[in-house]
Amino acid sequence: MRSSLLLCGTSEIALDDKGRLAVPARYREILKDECCGECVITRSLFDPCLWLYPKTEWEIAAAALSSLPSLTDELCRSLQRLLLGSAVYVKMDGQSRILLPQELRSAGSISKKAVLIGMQNKFELWSEEILQQQRSRDIQMIADERATLLSHPELKNLKL
Numbered sequence: 001m002r003s004s005l006l007l008c009g010t011s012e013i014a015l016d017d018k019g020r021l022a023v024p025a026r027y028r029e030i031l032k033d034e035c036c037g038e039c040v041i042t043r044s045l046f047d048p049c050l051w052l053y054p055k056t057e058w059e060i061a062a063a064a065l066s067s068l069p070s071l072t073d074e075l076c077r078s079l080q081r082l083l084l085g086s087a088v089y090v091k092m093d094g095q096s097r098i099l100l101p102q103e104l105r106s107a108g109s110i111s112k113k114a115v116l117i118g119m120q121n122k123f124e125l126w127s128e129e130i131l132q133q134q135r136s137r138d139i140q141m142i143a144d145e146r147a148t149l150l151s152h153p154e155l156k157n158l159k160l
Contacts, residue, residue: 005056005057006118006120007030007118007121007122007123010115010117011027011117012128013114013116014112015100015110015112015113018099019102020093020097021097021100021114021116021125022095022096022097027118027123028092031054031092032092034054035057036091038055038090038091039055039091039098040055040062040087040088040090041087041088041100042087042088043082043107043108044108044124045083048109048127048130049108049125050100050104050107050124050126051122051124052116053122057122058087061122062084062087065079066084088104100125108125108126109127109129109130115131117131
């Protein structure tokens with residue numbers, strides 16, 4: 001069962017010398033109410049960024065991953081290894097900071113400046129520089145596909 005959680009928006013954030021990021025004020029209460037400030041950070045399956053899930057949303061994702069036939073399907077095993085094997089449980093501290101482990105900071109190429117993007121049930125955490133490059137690619141892809149957007153099977157009924 002999916003929750004009605006809607007995380008959206010973009011926030012520029014800075015990591016301190018210990019690798020902690022301050023959760024933007026607009027998300028603090030949501031995370032406290034939704035999961036008592038407990039989150040899970042893992043690698044993104046698709047992009048050079050990290051995924052940050054509220055714990056309740058991670059439990060839904062982890063259950064879906066765990067139900068995959070990993071004994072008989074190599075792709076399923078690889079998905080589990082990447083997402084579950086990289087997952088780290090974190091909790092907001094008293095100053096609403098989250099410690100981003102060094103291994104995941106390296107995996108996401110995140111040093112001092114990062115960008116947190118709400119993506120409905122989770123956040124994407126990007127290196128500021130890599131996100132700028134990705135945004136350029138995204139804009140170009142949409143421009144290149146503009147003529148076919150309305151005929152795309154997943155977009156034809158999209159109302160914005």
